[in-house]
Amino acid sequence: MLVVVAMSGGVDSSVAAALLRAEGHEVVGVTMQIWPDEGLLRSERKGGCCAMGAVRDARAVATLLRIPYYVFQMREEFERHVIAHFAASYASGRTPNPCVACNEHIKFRALLQKARRLGADALATGHYARIGRSADGGLRLMRATDRRKDQSYVLHPLRREDLGYLRFPTGGMSKEEVRARARDMGLPVADKPDSQEICFVGPEGYAAVVAQHRPEAVEPGPILDVDGRVLGRHGGLAQYTVGQRRGLGLPGPEARFVVALDPERNAVVVGTAGQTYASACSVPRANWLVPEVPAVTTRLTAKVRSGPAEHPAVLAAAGPDGFSVEFPEPVRAVTPGQGCVLYDGDEVVGGGEIDAVRRSVPAAAGAGAAAI
């Protein structure tokens, strides 16, 4: 089998390539060049998907594994789908997850298409996730064996019809096992730290990237309470996210938290900790990873951000395009722009971008915060 492996220069994708090679497949390593050329020679950040460090490390691993290695120029698509969406989200009062956008448009669409153009039989990555068979014989996206490292959340935009083309060789391993394999094989990246930052944001910080594309997102505006009273000034919606406490600069002893972002009034709406909880959210544009849209009232679990936190969720509405869920136990800081991903046990049922949120503590009359 000819397999294209997306190599970031990190230990996970390096081991993925090594495992496939050891199984006897014809493996081709590729790195997506998504960073601007000016940053190419000078960026030396630790970890991170981008910069010459990634290419250098991936190429070194490819040489060791004796596999062909290529760099694909994908900056244009990346700008158009990931960076533009990143900035537009902040400008519309949302908090984006660019890894989700990249997976949807770049890694598992544009790059997947390139793999097909090469005549490859599969595309593999180092993601912690699994593809398994359900009782009905169909393929399912499942969370990884190592729940702390599970990345199935960011993989929710994968198309069901593409699952047969994908491989996640490290999805059944723990992080420690992966590093141990890398050491056994003498891979130079065995102890490379995991990337923590957004791959396309440099030392200038994410707000600078947003400001370049959507200056309105860094325009100062009012901080309001849920009743619409002006409490202070903020330095741009891009700097805030739902549930945030820092950076509000408000006087007074009581703790205040971002409850909503209102792009129409360019306002940050703050309230009590209780007011950051939500009892429902809607996802108008969802990707289903199961063959049948589940029935309303189905009980599932949901993640509303990347990380281990997961919540009981009841399907309140569901159709081919999207869904909404109710949270029997109110959830803190459900954030428009983040993904809401539904699980049935270990299987990913579907997910998409959160559009509207219903606060569990109702606002007073006249409040302008987003509601379902």
Add this chain to the structure above:
Amino acid sequence: MTGHPCTTSDHDAIDALGRASGADAGTAPGSAGPVYLDHAATTPVRPEALAAMAEVYRSAWANPSSVHAPGRRARALLEQARRQVADLLEVAPERLVFTSGGTEANNLALLGAAGAAPARRHVVVSAVEHHSVLDAARSLERSGYRLSVVPPDREGRVAAAALGAALRDDTAVAALMLANNEVGTIQPVAAAAAGAAARGVPLLVDAVAAAGKLPVHAPALGAAFLTLSAHKLGGPQGAGALYVAPGRELAPLLHGGGQERRWRPGTENVAAIVGFGVAAELARRELADSAARLRTLARSLEAAILGAGCGAVATGPADPEARVPGLVSLAFPGLDGDALLVALDLQGVAAGAGAACTSGSVLPSHVLTAMGLPGAACRAPLRLSLGPENSDADVARVVAAVARAARRQAAVDAP
């Protein structure tokens, strides 16, 4: 699909796979050995050149500037190489400066000419020059020079009159390459040089892509400066030459000892230069026959690909005589150029496209863009450059591989 333990025996398995396929950094196992069609990027070293270089390392490795006998032996070989390269250009040997390659020679000529005429603050270059000329010119622009870039026509040809019109009284240097390395267009250098000389402006002629394939007679061309590179004509990487016409001045880039008439100090890379000389002599002797053979082979290669109905269009001059021999320049509008090149590599076909960059991916070609080619064509260029060892069988194999790769892409992308 799920990870299984990868033990040391797996490591052995990978090693064994590597040995069996004979791969270093991975040609696809099972391919019949690569066919090389990227001579415009670099050429295999001629065995005669390699033998001469090995002999230098074995018995003539001393410093050519030394007084003693070993040094004088090295000096003699160095000067013999200078004569060999000078004969290729039909110039006197003392007019040649050896450098580390074509890039350094172009930088030395452009920046050196500007540096020698500091009161002049204007530079003229064609839009299709190699990056070593364009980027050197842009560095002058960043330090306050005015830069004029003269565009080509649709076939990549820069009109001598257009270059002439861009010259000013304060132009320090102008640059027009003899043949373009991407699409092969032969430029009207003699006319351009005459026009420049009439305005008192020295012309830099980058002959790197032309030397060894076309006659390059520097005085006949009227070039003030002319550059070439060893590894484009069967010599090793690491050696280039700059011809400096009588009376022309250069401000050197490097400072140090007195080598190369102080224009390029530093202990000479004698072995590489000796290899350069041998390759230059062979190129001069074989030029006429080689050019004819390459033109014929390139014509059949181009015709076969265009006739294969796989979406290819030719770029560059329509008249094969207006192109450097052996170079086939194509584009595949609507296709993914990166994927095309990789697909060819996986089939064992080594081809070129656009301009390489440090990460190894293909950047959009400034030459094709300057020629006004639509974006869809600029995104999937293919440059096939033949050399003396390529055969009709190679051509057949390449045609099949290109057609297969292009058709598969089109099928995969079809709605």
